Amino acid sequence: MTDIKxxxxxxxxxxEPYMLDRVQLLQAPDSLKEAMAYSLQAGxxxxxxxxxxxxxxxxxxxAEKGFDAACALEMIHTYSLIHxxxxxxxxxxxxxxxxxxxKVFGEAVAxxxxxxxxxxxxxxxASSKLYSAEQAVKLISMLAKAAGPSGMVGGQVADMEGEQKALSIEELxxxxxxKTGRLLAFSVMAGAFIGGADEQDTKRLETYARHIGLAFQIRDDILDIEGTEAEIGKPVGSDESNEKSTYPSLLTLEGAKLKLEQELDSAHEALASLNRPAPLLKAFADLIAKRNS
Known part of the structure; x- marks a missing residue:
């Protein structure tokens, strides 16, 4: 059994130090670098x-071959949280x-x-020495699609427009x-691309990534009911108080737990069909099921 922790x-x-060093090496105002690093180090x-x-x-x-792509991914995730x-x-x-x-640096600097x-x-x-020019262009395209209007930003807009409305499961x-799944999927797909996965395995990993992305959010919705403020980093019940549609609100708490199991089962099935064993990816699916933050 893989010890994922x-x-x-x-x-x-x-x-962690590699990513923070990339910020400190910037030729930019110290106040800007401090604000960037502050949120990158938020845990x-x-x-x-x-x-x-x-x-x-x-x-x-x-893993070191993925460090620059992972830095880019975490920087985009962090910018979205700041905003x-x-x-x-x-x-x-x-x-x-x-x-x-x-609250620390003021709205303009944030x-x-x-x-x-x-x-x-x-x-x-683009400037990484870890990737060929062709790989860099492909990774930039993949990341832009995952983070932009047809990915995370589009999901954020749909989320705002869905507040105080009764959404269907399909809309949710x-x-x-x-909003969440596309960046998670980029994580898996970028690693597979840099690693040289073939076309068949790439499609199977895309399926895996889609299912764990939904599992991640379902678990988050469940924790909003059953977790503690220390565990989830926000007030418990904030989704309900903000009148947001969630998996428990649409499926009941037990229905959401069943949906979580189904998504994780589908993720495991996709991994089982790969041309090679993937114990680390399996362990991450299990971690998402049990995560408490």
Missing amino acids: SYMEEKLLQF GKRIRPMLLFAALETYGQD DDLPAMDDDDLRRGKPTNH ILAGDALLTYAFEMV EYIHHH
Whole structure:
């Protein structure tokens, strides 16, 4: 059985300083770099970079080859959180128990720190010495699609428009597949691409990624009911108080748990059909099922 926690701890010791060094090396105002680094260091398990490394290692490549793509991915994820927390959007004061970026640095710098992380993400990949020119162009295209209007940003808009409305399961899945799932899917697909996965395995991993993306969000919705504020980093029951459609609200809590099991079963089936064993990716699916943050 793969010890996924030890794997993540080991990779974090290597990846975290690498990512923060990329910010400190920038030729930019110190105040901007400080704001960028503040949110990058806000915590979390780095699930997205870890999935990228796991996919890469499934195809016999060292995780370090994915570091620049993983930095770009985490920078885009972080920029989205900075902007989500702003008064014009979710108006949050805390993120994982720490004051949100705009509470520390002011709204203007927070907006610009998010902008800087978004644009620097693409510079990271474009200037990387880890990838060929062809690989860099492909990764940039994949990341832009995952993060942009047909991906995360489009999902965020659909999420805002769906507030205080009774959504269907199909509408809810659209939101989460785009808002959360597309970046999670990029993690897996980028690792597979850099690792040299063939066309068949790429399609199977895309299926795996889609199912774990939905599983991730379903688990988040369940934790909003059953978790604690310390576990989830936000007030428990905030989805209900904000009148958001969730899997438990549409399917009942037990129905949401059943849906979670179904998504994870489908993810495991996709992995079982790969041309090679993928114990790390299997362990990540299991971790999502049990995660408490």
